[in-house]
Amino acid sequence: MASNNTNHHRSITDINGSHPIPKKPKLSSSSSSSFITVSEIESEFSHHDTTIARINNGSFGSCPSSIISAQQQWQLKYLRQPDHFYFNYLKPAINNSRSIIKDLVNAQNLDEISIVDNATTAAAIVLQHTAWCFREGKFNKGDVVVMLHYAYGAVKKSMEAYVTRAGGKVIEVPLPFPVNSNDEIVTEFRKALEKGKIDGKKIRLAVIDHVTSMPCVVIPVKELIRICRDEGVEQVFVDAAHSIGCVDVDMQEIGADYYTSNLHKWFFCPPSIAFLYTKKNPKSGGSDLHHPVVSHEYGNGLAVESAWIGTRDYSAQLVVPNALEFVNRFEGGIEGIKKRNHEVVVEMGDMLVKAWGTHLGSPAHMCASMVMVGLPTCLGIRSDADALKLRAHLRDVFGVEVPIYYRPPRDGEVDPVTGYARISHQVYNKVEDYYKFRDAVNQLVDNGFACTLLSG
Amino acid sequence: MDNHHSQNGAVYSTEQKNHRDAKKPKLTHFISDSELRHEFSHHQTGVARINNGSFGSCPRSVLAAQNSWQLSFLQQPDDFFFNKLRNGILDSRLIIKDLINADDVEDISLVDNATTAAAIVLQQIGRNFASGEFCKNDTVIIFHCAYQAVKKSIEAYVTSVGGSVIEVQLPFPVNSNEEIITEFKKGLERGKVNGGRVRLAIIDHITSMPSVVIPVRELIRVCREEEVDQVFVDGAHAIGSLKVDVKEIGADFYVSNLYKWLFSPPSVAFMYCDKKVENVHHPVVAHEYGKGLAAESAWVGMRDYSPQLVVPTILEFVNRFEGGIDGIMKRNHEMVVKMGIMLKEAWGTNLGSPPEMCASMIMVGLPSKLRVMSDDDALRLRFYLRVYHAIEVPVYYQGLRNGERVPRDKDGFITGYVRISHQVYNTVEDYDRLKTAIIQLLEDGKVCSELPKE
Numbered sequence: 001m002a003s004n005n006t007n008h009h010r011s012i013t014d015i016n017g018s019h020p021i022p023k024k025p026k027l028s029s030s031s032s033s034s035f036i037t038v039s040e041i042e043s044e045f046s047h048h049d050t051t052i053a054r055i056n057n058g059s060f061g062s063c064p065s066s067i068i069s070a071q072q073q074w075q076l077k078y079l080r081q082p083d084h085f086y087f088n089y090l091k092p093a094i095n096n097s098r099s100i101i102k103d104l105v106n107a108q109n110l111d112e113i114s115i116v117d118n119a120t121t122a123a124a125i126v127l128q129h130t131a132w133c134f135r136e137g138k139f140n141k142g143d144v145v146v147m148l149h150y151a152y153g154a155v156k157k158s159m160e161a162y163v164t165r166a167g168g169k170v171i172e173v174p175l176p177f178p179v180n181s182n183d184e185i186v187t188e189f190r191k192a193l194e195k196g197k198i199d200g201k202k203i204r205l206a207v208i209d210h211v212t213s214m215p216c217v218v219i220p221v222k223e224l225i226r227i228c229r230d231e232g233v234e235q236v237f238v239d240a241a242h243s244i245g246c247v248d249v250d251m252q253e254i255g256a257d258y259y260t261s262n263l264h265k266w267f268f269c270p271p272s273i274a275f276l277y278t279k280k281n282p283k284s285g286g287s288d289l290h291h292p293v294v295s296h297e298y299g300n301g302l303a304v305e306s307a308w309i310g311t312r313d314y315s316a317q318l319v320v321p322n323a324l325e326f327v328n329r330f331e332g333g334i335e336g337i338k339k340r341n342h343e344v345v346v347e348m349g350d351m352l353v354k355a356w357g358t359h360l361g362s363p364a365h366m367c368a369s370m371v372m373v374g375l376p377t378c379l380g381i382r383s384d385a386d387a388l389k390l391r392a393h394l395r396d397v398f399g400v401e402v403p404i405y406y407r408p409p410r411d412g413e414v415d416p417v418t419g420y421a422r423i424s425h426q427v428y429n430k431v432e433d434y435y436k437f438r439d440a441v442n443q444l445v446d447n448g449f450a451c452t453l454l455s456g
Numbered sequence: 457m458d459n460h461h462s463q464n465g466a467v468y469s470t471e472q473k474n475h476r477d478a479k480k481p482k483l484t485h486f487i488s489d490s491e492l493r494h495e496f497s498h499h500q501t502g503v504a505r506i507n508n509g510s511f512g513s514c515p516r517s518v519l520a521a522q523n524s525w526q527l528s529f530l531q532q533p534d535d536f537f538f539n540k541l542r543n544g545i546l547d548s549r550l551i552i553k554d555l556i557n558a559d560d561v562e563d564i565s566l567v568d569n570a571t572t573a574a575a576i577v578l579q580q581i582g583r584n585f586a587s588g589e590f591c592k593n594d595t596v597i598i599f600h601c602a603y604q605a606v607k608k609s610i611e612a613y614v615t616s617v618g619g620s621v622i623e624v625q626l627p628f629p630v631n632s633n634e635e636i637i638t639e640f641k642k643g644l645e646r647g648k649v650n651g652g653r654v655r656l657a658i659i660d661h662i663t664s665m666p667s668v669v670i671p672v673r674e675l676i677r678v679c680r681e682e683e684v685d686q687v688f689v690d691g692a693h694a695i696g697s698l699k700v701d702v703k704e705i706g707a708d709f710y711v712s713n714l715y716k717w718l719f720s721p722p723s724v725a726f727m728y729c730d731k732k733v734e735n736v737h738h739p740v741v742a743h744e745y746g747k748g749l750a751a752e753s754a755w756v757g758m759r760d761y762s763p764q765l766v767v768p769t770i771l772e773f774v775n776r777f778e779g780g781i782d783g784i785m786k787r788n789h790e791m792v793v794k795m796g797i798m799l800k801e802a803w804g805t806n807l808g809s810p811p812e813m814c815a816s817m818i819m820v821g822l823p824s825k826l827r828v829m830s831d832d833d834a835l836r837l838r839f840y841l842r843v844y845h846a847i848e849v850p851v852y853y854q855g856l857r858n859g860e861r862v863p864r865d866k867d868g869f870i871t872g873y874v875r876i877s878h879q880v881y882n883t884v885e886d887y888d889r890l891k892t893a894i895i896q897l898l899e900d901g902k903v904c905s906e907l908p909k910e
Contacts, residue, residue: 034816049532060533060758068530078722079519080500082511083848087910120757124740135617154742154757161741194589205890212871264758271529272759290612291740293568293575298608311511311715312723316760401534432764 005173015051019070032116042327045428053400057241058216058370061265071270074315090314097320101275104324104334105259106250114276114303115317116291119241120154122260122276123207125302126237127162129289130205134166139204141167143276144196146233147207150215155207168204168258169352170291171196175217177407178361178372182220189224193231203233210240211247211262214405216370216422217362218247225255241274242266245327245334246368248339251277258289264316266369267334267428268323272306273316278302312445317384323370330427337427340370348434349373352423355438361420373406374417380450381419389454390419399439400433458623496606496881498717504847504886508877509667509693509817510718521769522721525762545754546722548767552726555781556710557701565727565753566764567738570692571605573711573727574658576749577608577688581656582613588621591653593842597622597643597684603664606690619655624649626663628854629808629819629863633671640675644682654684659693661712662698665852667817667875669698670807676706686733692714693717695726696781697788697815702728715763717816717879718781719770727753774836777880784880788816792878795887796820798874802891806863808873817877819852821863821870826897826904828853828872833904837872840907845893847886849874872904 036044044064048054054062074093078085098113107113115367116122133139143165147155173192176184196203206228210221221238228236237258243249245266259277263269278289289302293309307314327334332438346364349371353359359416361372381387387404394400404418423434487495497516499505505513525544529536549564558564567573584590596614598606600623608622624643627635647654657679662669672689679687688709696701696717703708710728714720729736729749734747740756754761774781793811796818800807808819828834834851841847852873856862863870876887 004755047527047530049535052532054532056534060529060537061529076498079498079514081503081505081848083507084500084842086511117759118757120630120742121740128739157745158741158744161737161745262758270760272757292579292580293572294605294609294612295571296604298612310569310723311713312568313721313760315765395535401532 003220034329035331040329041427048428051399051404052395053308053402053436055278055423055425055429055433055437056401056403057426057429058213058265058422059403060271061262061268062426062428063264064326065266067319067322067326068270070319071315075313078313090303091307093318094314097273097317098275098303100324101263104249105275105277106126107277108251108252109280111301111303112251112277112280114278114291114306116260116276116306118264118272118274119152119239119260119262120158122258122274123155123158123237123239124162124292125276125289126205126258126260127158128292130168131162131166132288133204134163134168139168140202141202142169142199144169144171144197144203145207145397146171146173146192146203148172148209150177150208150212151209152213152239152241157426159369163264167202168401171386174214177215177217178359178374179217179366180363182223182366184221185217186227190231190250191226193227193233196230199414203231204235206233208235208236208238208256209411210249211237211242211368213241213369213421214403215331215372215420216367217360217372218366218368221256222254229255242368242370244275245368246338248338250351251279257281263320268326269319270316273320276302276306295427319450336371341427342367344429345369345371345423348423348431351364351434352421352438356441358417369426372420372422375404375419375421376445377415377417378450379441380443380452382451386451387419388456390451392414393454394437398436400437400440402437404443429447462848475490481780486578486778491776492880499881500728502846504845504849506876506878506886506890507848507850509716509875510571510850511722512713512719513879514715514719514721514882515774518766518769519721522762522768525765525786526760529760529762541765542754545761548764549726549750551767551771552714555695555700556726556728557703558728560731563728563731563750563752565729565738565750567711567725567727569715569723569754570690570711570713571609573709574603574606574609574688574690575739576736577656577658577709578609579615579685579739581619583735584616584655585614585617585619588748590655591652592618593620593650594650594655595620595622595647595652596656596658597647597654598658599623599624599626599660599663599670601626601628601663601666602658602660603692605739606658620652622654626666626668627860628666628668629806629821630668630813631632631810633674633813636668636866636886637674638677641678643683644678644684644837648682654679654682655686657684657687659687659689659707661689661700662693662815662817664692665850665866665875666808666819666854666873667693668819669813670814672707680706692725693815693817697817698785698787698857699782714770715766716826719773720766720797724767727819739888753829779790784786785816788878788880789814791882792818794875795878796874797880799874799891803894804865805870806865816879817875819873821865822851822872822874822894823898824865824868824904826872826894828904832874832909835910836907837904840908841890841893845889847890848877849890851875 017247079167102113145168148211150313171192173188211218225236235257238256240261244261257279262274264272291305295308297305297308330337349360356376359372387406391404549561552559553564622643624639662671676687685710689707691712695712708730713725715723738752742755742757744751744755777784799820803823805821831853834853838851
């Protein structure tokens with residue numbers, strides 16, 4: 001059966017699929033003599049389009065071929081005999097993944113870890129519960145949910161669907177961008193909490209990003225959560241879509257009631273898999289969370305409900321052991337990867353701002369593996385539409401994939417930077433990727449390019 | 457203009473057509489036996505797989521197309537998201553629209569499975585109960601054998617906010633549509649007893665366990681006469697099993713899984729919503745919230761959408777068979793009835809319903825001597841057949857109910873049934889093996905409770 005791809009890993013002609021059940025991998029990395037080599041990394045990501053400087057790991061993540069292979073083994077196992085798979089393999093494999101995640105994020109109890117499709121789903125789960133509390137009268141109409149202005153678009157919509165519609169009031173915390181220090185964020189956050197408590201209203205939930213998406217900044221979540229506890233905010237939900245594999249994720253340290261992160265962004269899993277942590281605490285009502293897609297497992301706890309939401313392909317949820325094995329092939333394991341990604345992305349960011357005469361959107365300590373790089377003002381980015389068009393232009397004409405953020409000017413600003421590129425660094429990136437981007441922008445500047453010239 | 461195009465060994469000529477979907481090939485020969493075997497060669501050899509109903513099946517050529525889409529995403533995900541995904545989903549929806557005789561592609565959404573569709577419909581109902589638009593006396597009516605996930609969804613979204621449920625007993629074994637219609641009418645009467653309205657009727661097109669084809673058109677006509685607000689047809693098994701014409705059926709909501717009988721990979725289902733339906737949302741809220749269910753469902757956050765993109769390839773696959781999907785359905789039906797009759801005569805038992813109330817599945821009575829006396833017994837038997845005979849078939853326990861005529865064989869009451877399926881990959885040998893395995897158990901004098909537990 002001829003298929004279109006040339007990489008044999010992805011054909012399904014191998015029907016000998018006896019699945020190699022991995023032994024439970026160590027959390028720490030292997031000895032120095034067996035670290036992954038540069039050419040092995042290239043091979044693992046050889047399915048990436050080689051004509052593209054792929055400096056946007058943040059949006060869709062990446063998955064090495066050995067993990068894709070492992071996923072296909074699971075898919076094949078299901079297809080061979082699905083009843084047998086359902087009755088005998090699925091649950092233990094999901095529990096295995098959950099167990100590894102629990103250790104990775106330092107949760108205390110396996111029940112606290114559920115696997116869902118993505119952070120968007122996790123947000124729906126948490127906010128659906130909030131809506132229920134409003135409808136049941138547990139929360140009063142007008143009670144407040146606080147979120148950051150730079151919260152992800154889908155989360156904002158979820159707030160509208162589940163909180164506002166149920167009678168809750170949403171308060172957005174404005175954040176400065178560019179930002180210079182954690183204090184700037186803390187100050188705005190405190191002001192928003194004060195606003196929330198006006199007229200005797202209670203703040204029932206704070207939704208805080210760990211790493212905002214656009215513009216991208218690392219938020220001091222631990223500090224904000226401490227303030228929440230001091231100020232009587234009932235619960236905190238951290239939307240950490242990017243974090244695992246990007247920043248430190250320690251549930252005891254961070255102290256949130258709910259915490260979600262995607263494993264397909266920075267932890268090398270295929271699309272799609274995320275975990276939702278719900279702190280085990282009788283007061284927090286964690287056991288009242290339900291998956292919105294109700295199956296026969298309803299009422300058996302969120303983790304069990306999420307592990308069966310009808311017939312689907314669960315294979316992406318089953319390769320977490322393989323992801324752990326993969327990161328352990330690198331020096332320092334995932335910690336080493338995080339550290340090197342951070343160092344290089346900051347270095348590349350500095351290189352670009354020097355080349356273009358602009359600045360970074362935040363200092364190095366407020367970045368992880370992504371950084372916002374100011375674009376030359378002469379490019380004339382004056383709207384979200386301009387940013388999108390410029391992005392398409394960079395993709396189609398220059399072979400550079402990078403998201404562009406439009407930052408509206410504020411009153412009194414003179415010739416401000418209005419466009420920022422969010423560059424990512426992941427293990428497959430090379431410096432040439434960033435030079436390609438630098439040169440593309442330089443060429444646009446030299447050609448007198450401005451976004452108004454783009455049609456559409 | 458003829459192009460001769462060789463693909464998978466089938467030589468066919470293509471004709472240009474005006475519509476968006478794949479050029480419909482005119483075959484010069486139909487799929488051969490060996491091509492068919494190859495298409496399903498990834499199925500575990502040696503297993504008599506007579507349970508297509510539970511998890512469906514997907515041929516290699518469709519899996520290969522899915523791999524192509526997956527690779528396209530992995531190669532350059534941004535380009536895939538911005539330039540390929542939306543049109544791919546639209547192409548799939550357009551084909552489904554034609555298959556089910558809907559007028560407008562906007563009425564067709566793609567979701568993971570019927571379980572998800574049930575959550576969508578019941579959340580809408582739940583919102584109306586919670587807001588007070590519906591009263592406490594208002595009800596939702598279902599069959600007692602409705603799929604367990606649907607029942608739980610009702611618990612989660614309807615009874616939790618004060619709505620009530622009426623369960624209509626499905627007569628089983630069943631002899632005619634009239635028996636079902638009579639029970640259903642009685643159920644509707646119960647719903648109106650306290651002055652309440654029946655806000656939603658959930659009707660299976662083909663029930664799961666026990667499996668019977670329900671006369672949905674007639675039941676919906678009764679619903680409209682009795683002023684039932686909305687009707688949701690759970691057609692999980694329907695598409696690829698029997699003809700689905702949503703205009704003719706006339707439901708407000710209709711869902712069917714494509715991965716059961718229409719050869720898609722896991723998992724994708726279509727959900728049809730009549731234009732007058734309002735306030736329906738996908739529970740996973742993302743950027744497209746408020747733009748209609750179809751748009752909302754087409755982006756529920758980052759996921760693998762490849763199963764939703766292979767519907768054009770599925771159409772190509774079914775058109776390699778004589779008569780296309782209609783021919784497949786006809787032959788599946790004829791064979792499953794023939795095999796059902798073969799089994800019931802070998803065992804001296806019965807069929808759960810007449811042939812005209814089956815599609816590609818049929819319930820066959822198990823000999824009473826096996827003493828299927830509980831759900832646990834049924835599971836033991838299923839496990840035993842899987843492990844000791846490599847036969848995959850679900851077993852159903854039908855408890856005795858007072859006042860009903862329960863069928864008998866020469867040794868006692870028939871309380872257990874197997875649900876056999878027939879799909880294009882099945883052979884007569886699959887059913888012979890089941891026949892023999894059961895006869896062997898009888899000769900060994902075994903009863904279900906003696907069989908090993910999992």
